[in-house]
Amino acid sequence: MQMLALYSIKGGVGKTASAVNLAAEAARDGRRVLLWDLDPQAATTFYLRSKPKVRGGVDKLVKGKSDLDRAIRGTDVERLDLLPAALGSRDLEAALETRKPSRLRKVLKPVMDSYDLVVLDCPPSLSALAEQIFSSVDALLVPVVPTTLSLRTLEQLDAHLDALDHACPIWPFVTLADRRKTLHRQVLESLGERWPKRLSTTVPNASAVERMGLERAPVGHFARSSPGGRAYAALWREIAQRLQ
Ligand SMILES: Nc1ncnc2c1ncn2[C@@H]1O[C@H](COP(=O)(O)OP(=O)(O)OP(=O)(O)O)[C@@H](O)[C@H]1O
Ligand SMILES: [Mg+2]
Numbered sequence: 082m083q084m085l086a087l088y089s090i091k092g093g094v095g096k097t098a099s100a101v102n103l104a105a106e107a108a109r110d111g112r113r114v115l116l117w118d119l120d121p122q123a124a125t126t127f128y129l130r131s132k133p134k135v136r137g138g139v140d141k142l143v144k145g146k147s148d149l150d151r152a153i154r155g156t157d158v159e160r161l162d163l164l165p166a167a168l169g170s171r172d173l174e175a176a177l178e179t180r181k182p183s184r185l186r187k188v189l190k191p192v193m194d195s196y197d198l199v200v201l202d203c204p205p206s207l208s209a210l211a212e213q214i215f216s217s218v219d220a221l222l223v224p225v226v227p228t229t230l231s232l233r234t235l236e237q238l239d240a241h242l243d244a245l246d247h248a249c250p251i252w253p254f255v256t257l258a259d260r261r262k263t264l265h266r267q268v269l270e271s272l273g274e275r276w277p278k279r280l281s282t283t284v285p286n287a288s289a290v291e292r293m294g295l296e297r298a299p300v301g302h303f304a305r306s307s308p309g310g311r312a313y314a315a316l317w318r319e320i321a322q323r324l325q
Contacts, residue, residue, distance in 0.1 A: 083324055084186065084199045084218045091234045092205040095224040095256035097124040098290050098300075099313070100202035103222070105299030106317035108161040112197040115153065115162050115189075119173070119214075120204040123166035129156045130297050135167040142188055143176040149191045158299060162196075178209045182216035182247045198324075207241065216247035219324070222280075224256040227268035235276075252323070254280035254316060282316040285309065 087100040097120070104116040118125040123133035131154055141147035153162050167173060177184055189199060203214055215221070223238065225231045235253055242248040253276050258265050272279055284290070287309030289300050296303045300310045 082189070082193045082196055082199060084189075084201070085320070086201040086203050086214050086218045086221050087224065088201075088203045088211070088214060088221045089205055089223050089225075089234065090207055090238055091226075091231060094205075094226050094231065095284065095290075096205070097128070097202050098293060099222065099224055099256065099284070099316075100200050101125055101128045101293065102290075102299050102301065102313040103317050103320065104161055104198075104200040105158050105301050106314055107198050107200070107321070108158050109301065110317065110321060111160070113160050113162075113195060115164060115192065115196045115199045116156075117164040117189075117199060117201050118166040119201055119210065121166055122204070125202040126163065126165040128293055128297055128299075129158075129161075129163050131156070131163055131165050133166040135165060139167045139173040140176045143173065143180065143184065145188065145190075149189070153192065158302070174208060174210050177213050180213070182212065184217075185213040186217040212245070215242060215245060215249055218249050220250045220252050222320070223251055223253045224284075225253045225268075225272060226257045227255055227259075227262075227265040227272075229264075229268065232268060232272065232275075250278060251276075252278055252280055252320075254282060254284070256284040257286045258283045259286050280316060280319050282312060282319050284312045284316065287312070 087096040104114050108114045126133050136151045137147035153164050156163050285308050289304035289307040289309040304310045
């Protein structure tokens with residue numbers, strides 16, 4: 082079971098859109114995928130037409146006593162299951178606080194054989210939960226909006242991970258890009274030079290991605306051949322190659 086997180090210290094950069102679309106692409110590709118909504122805002126849960134509630138409660142989940150199968154739900158996407166956000170996901174934070182690193186991965190142990198890939202949609206913070214994420218996943222997929230500030234937060238994240246004992250690789254990729262803008266082009270170039278591990282697929286600023294909230298579905302399900310739909314399909318192919 083491989084594990085990836087959509088993570089950034091910065092809010093509103095496309096973590097949730099990317100988590101839902103990449104998980105759906107992976108499922109389409111034949112993988113059995115579990116998408117875990119770790120953000121109390123529950124946007125991923127909403128996009129997949131579910132309600133934020135963890136049966137049995139997150140506290141039990143972390144202790145390993147809860148029936149994980151009951152908390153996980155199916156979605157309209159074949160081979161894609163969802164572990165929804167708990168409205169009180171702050172409880173998750175508290176429950177994980179005192180736990181050893183990689184507890185998050187251990188929580189999933191009972192269903193390890195049922196999934197090929199777990200995708201985490203993370204809230205934008207450097208908290209106890211973030212530390213758990215860093216020590217549990219195979220890589221952090223970090224959406225970068227093409228601005229100077231966004232590059233700066235990427236450096237901050239890198240410095241933070243450098244100081245940790247259990248850290249994972251960072252694979253940045255550009256989202257919300259507008260190729261007509263000179264600044265965007267420049268940021269893309271410097272990202273390429275500074276971050277050899279970056280994913281080369283760029284997700285454009287695309288109206289189809291914005292429409293996910295109305296359609297409540299991954300972009301591949303209602304606008305597969307749109308620029309946004311094609312970008313996420315290509316991004317997943319690139320990630321799948323790396324995971325091999
Ligand atoms: N490629 C895109 N093109 C156009 N709009 C996008 C794109 N990606 C995301 N958006 C829009 O930008 C907003 C923020 O996206 P999203 O919720 O995915 O970011 P986030 O990083 O998960 O935010 P948060 O930190 O609040 O969890 C949303 O309104 C979403 O519809
Ligand atoms: Mg989000």
